[in-house]
Amino acid sequence: MCAAAALILIGLPRLAMAFGYEDVVALAKAEAAAAYRPPAETTPAELAQLTYDQLRDIRFRPDRALWRADRLPFELEFFHLGKYQTVPVTIHEVSAAGVRPLRFDPRDFNYGRNRLATARWGDIGMAGFRIHHPLNSPTVRDELGVFLGASYFRMLGRGQRYGLSARGLAIDPVRGAGEEFPRFKSFWVERPAPGADTLVVYAQLDSPRATGAYRFVLHPGDETVVDVKATLFLRAGVATLGIAPLTSMFHHGEVSPRSGEFRPEVHDSDGLMIATGEGEWLWRPLVNPGKPMASSFAVRELKGFGLMQRDRVFANYEDLEARYEKRPSAWIEPVGRWGPGRVELLLLHTPDETHDNVVAWWMPDTLPAPGQPLELAYRVHWQGDTQQRPPNGWTVQSRLGRGYAKLGPDEMQFVVDFAGLALDAPPEEVDVKAVVTPLANARVVERNAYPNEVRGGWRMTMRVKRIDPAQPVELRAFLQQGSHALTETWTLLIPPD
Template identity: 35%
Template sequence: MSDHSIHRPGRRAWLRGLLAMGVAAGSARSLSAMASEAVDAETGLELGTAEPFSFETLIQRAEQLAAEPYDPPPRPASEAIQSINYDAAGKIHYRRDMALWRDGPSVYPITFRPLGEYFPKPVAMHVVAGDQARPVRYRPDYFDMPSDSPLRAVPEGTSGIAGFWVHRSRRTHDWFEEEPWATFQGASYFRAVSETGQVGMSARGIAVNTAGEQEEEFPDFRAFWFEPAASEGEPVVVHALLDGPSVTGAYRIALRSRGDTEIEVEKHLFVRKTIDQLGIAPLTSMYWYTETPNVHLRGWRPEVHDSDTLAIWNGAGERLARPLVNPPSHGYSAFADQNPRGFGLLQRDRDFSHYLDGVGYEKRPSVWVEPLGDWGEGQVALVELPTNDETFDNIVAFWQPAGSQLAGSALTYRYRLYWSEDEPFDPDLARAVSLRAGPGGDFGKPRIADTVRLVIGWQGARLESVDPEEAEFRVEASPVGEISNVRVRQVAGHPDRWQTEFDLHVTEDAPVELRGELRVDDEPVAESWLYQYHRQAFREVMP
């Protein structure tokens, strides 16, 4: 992918300078050249000397960096920065008149985010014009903040910038007063909005050993390069350099705002140290509880979650839906595949009355991953961690290529992320929209111990054209579970809504894998339903 004979000395020094001072890559600049730099008239920012830049040279830099020992990013004024909690951060505001492209040429202004308790590592920012890039030099006066703000403890010559926001069009919106439509901050995390304008779950540049035996790593986007979008139909192109103990990467990220958000990613990865579990296109979300029983503490709201379903469109063309769970202990599920067509974490329940909360859970975006090109063999992995509150994300989904990724290897992936209300390629199939539970057995008869009745709600126009009397729900359980009393019925007065139910008898605490298919004349009329049942979580409804 690049010339292995390229001269490598000084690459670690280049990275340290890039991160600490925001200078362009590898430049041996004189003091007189530095002194001649001034505030850029077009951007209002203090910019460094222009350097040649292209995505190809960034790929080369990432490859060269992987050949060097890992050098962690600096954490300037770490004690002071750790004191920038939620309240302290709320008093730090980026100045509108200091926004990149506040007057053009890009239609989408960009503002920068300060260091803080959860974002203690500075990130270098660059502005691209043609084949040249200039580094943004940090100045405290970019921010309005109290005279005693901990951010003022950042030493001179060190950056206090941790991330950035991409704002609405300056031509059609009051962009500074409205919420941004894309944000990048913290390790390799980023978020965007759907047409509802609400943020929710996050994507990541990479996931490393999220559920493996090796220690999990969180590589960082160490630097960004911005290309302007001259019109609302053009993307904002962001280039990013990723660095971590086991992997480096060069990213080209094209962001489009169309009410919903589309983000196209091309990434070139270089493995520094063998990785047992590499996660491509990782999605990160929060699931506390729904109407499905669980043993975790519940709050005053009926449901609390950013996402409720993992959906998969596998390489064989089958559509799968796996409701999320809040497990009693760490959970890991893998769905083997070859050349997947897509997967995503979805927020399917859009009914405000199911949340009764002003934070807009019913408006949280779903995020769908569309692979571009063949991804080969691997699996869609789902990690579910137990939680007792909504503070931290506890759900991760990603594509895991087959096998370990060996040190010295290089990988390239392209994919598109859709931030919308639902998956963008909706099939002519009913969807699983709810899961409820109660005691198993028949009414008027003694309840059966260790038996729960699971009721799945289905919805879709496809159901209006078929007869529920001719339908069959085929449900299977892993060996420790026994299935009985399977039924299918239409919800009275709603021809597009059906329910399937069955009893599940389980006497062990081991997780039970369930799979159900709703068919008419042996043809599927709904997506395949998957679920991981935890007996401990359903004890409150057990006979």
């Protein structure tokens, strides 16, 4: 720790709950002015060499959870170092008594069949923590959220299963010499009062080119909401500063079914949704490309973006273990004005569902100079069956493929279903039409729009001709009645053959 940062901690504890967000900002600012010091990996060799199954055999003892004995509404359990997580984080409890570091104690863990020399380790630290709360039942403390690995965190709403992750910051995931993964190296968790319905977590972020201070306020519920406040400082210039990044997995789905798979779809998210300050809503279905593909959506003002799991029907997944229909969507809602910038989407190839291959983030047009603060606030909504929707119509499903009629050479057919109040009973005197715009490498051959007599809503079909089979196809389409858009804008990027 640098000398300036150490001085900030001298004198704690002060007044009751005196440690707070401004203290973390001061730490981040002081460290941004100093040279980056890589974290030391002090994990014992026997832990670093554990196999995946051996590491899974190490479990925290629930009866030793922080605040369990006090019967508080939230509890913390901790992750052990080993194999994948070999750099410890420091974790503190903030209470009326001051700031107390939480030390590693091997007695907190059940090591299963592992035979490890725990007495020789000393205080090796911990990898991260999970939060428990009576989310689904007043008598059971379910897992609510996790902070583990780099700047990753995941949350759950009522009845949900873990899926996509959020991150504190992304640096150069596309541009530059390679992605830099900032990490939360220190946490401070406020001791909740009896009966509290929120939990406050502070985090200090560090990386070679950036530092940051974060405040997370967790609001559990049907839709768990996390209020995030962040102050960032750059040590040096970056090509991409990804704000509020989301990371997910898409293996296959409606646009890209897999031969030989009994599961129709496998994904944690099925689309990127964007709400612009101009009132337009965009929906980009996800794909699993053979090679990396990046998209950028410029807006003058952002109202929100998210990686969404819209499809909530079990029959569309048929996976009794993974339960993809219960994976949450994550909707990012800016607090205050973020100004001009762009939402960027990176799609990578994944051979199976064990690898995340989707990243989305916000990139401001203007980046701060090194040492100058960038202050942001936003909410992350972890949503289940009730989700953020456009105010008019939205995409229900997108499918690629021929029907009975054969397609011409290099032709592609898309079928898109829309639902929403605007589509339930449009006035009959004005025709509903499909507005289709080829953005890249395509020519529209045919387009149609007609009511879906089975599901309700409307169906849009289009045939397009791919101009160059070696290049991706990008399309933009929506339903229109007169001069009024009835739906969000469906925009698809299809990789080359």
